[in-house]
Amino acid sequence: xxxxxxxIGGLPALEVAVQLSERVAEDSELASFFVGMDLxxxxxHLAASLDEAVDGPVRDTGSTMRRGRGRLHREQRYFDxxxxxxxxxxxDFGIDEFVAxxxxxxxxxxxxxxxxxxxxxxx
Numbered sequence: 618x619x620x621x622x623x624x625i626g627g628l629p630a631l632e633v634a635v636q637l638s639e640r641v642a643e644d645s646e647l648a649s650f651f652v653g654m655d656l657x658x659x660x661x662h663l664a665a666s667l668d669e670a671v672d673g674p675v676r677d678t679g680s681t682m683r684r685g686r687g688r689l690h691r692e693q694r695y696f697d698x699x700x701x702x703x704x705x706x707x708x709d710f711g712i713d714e715f716v717a718x719x720x721x722x723x724x725x726x727x728x729x730x731x732x733x734x735x736x737x738x739x740x
Contacts, residue, residue, distance in 0.1 A: 621723060622673040624716040625707075631667045635660040637699070637706040647698055670723040691733040700725060 625631065638656055641647045651659070668675035703724060707717040 621671040621716060621719045622668070625671070625712055625720065628664065628668055628673060628675065630710070630712075631664045631671075631673070632660070635663045635667070637702045638663070640702040640706060641699060644698060644702065647695065650695070666727065667720075667724065670727060671720055672723075691731070693728065693732045693734065696728045696732050700728075 638651070638660055642651055642656075665675045700721065704717065704721055707720060708714075712720070
């Protein structure tokens, strides 16, 4: 187990942190991506992905990431918006700022599995 995993309280803390889906659902830029999606399953896969990102014992199969790529239109800005909501959720649950930063540093590399369209030069 890693220091980050232990510092945020292990899997139960990650399961609470996936409440970020509610934040995402309220974000007008992101909400349409989650219409008709089984949020219970999404939360479960997100918890597994986060757990793996912070070196916890759970390993995600990656199938959620692959499906998510199409749903997010593979644009960096959508990944960034979800990451912003994750950061806010960690703060809302009182995760120490140093630990939250470490979680974000662990999660941000997941963009390589999701994002295929970077911001254009005209953006």
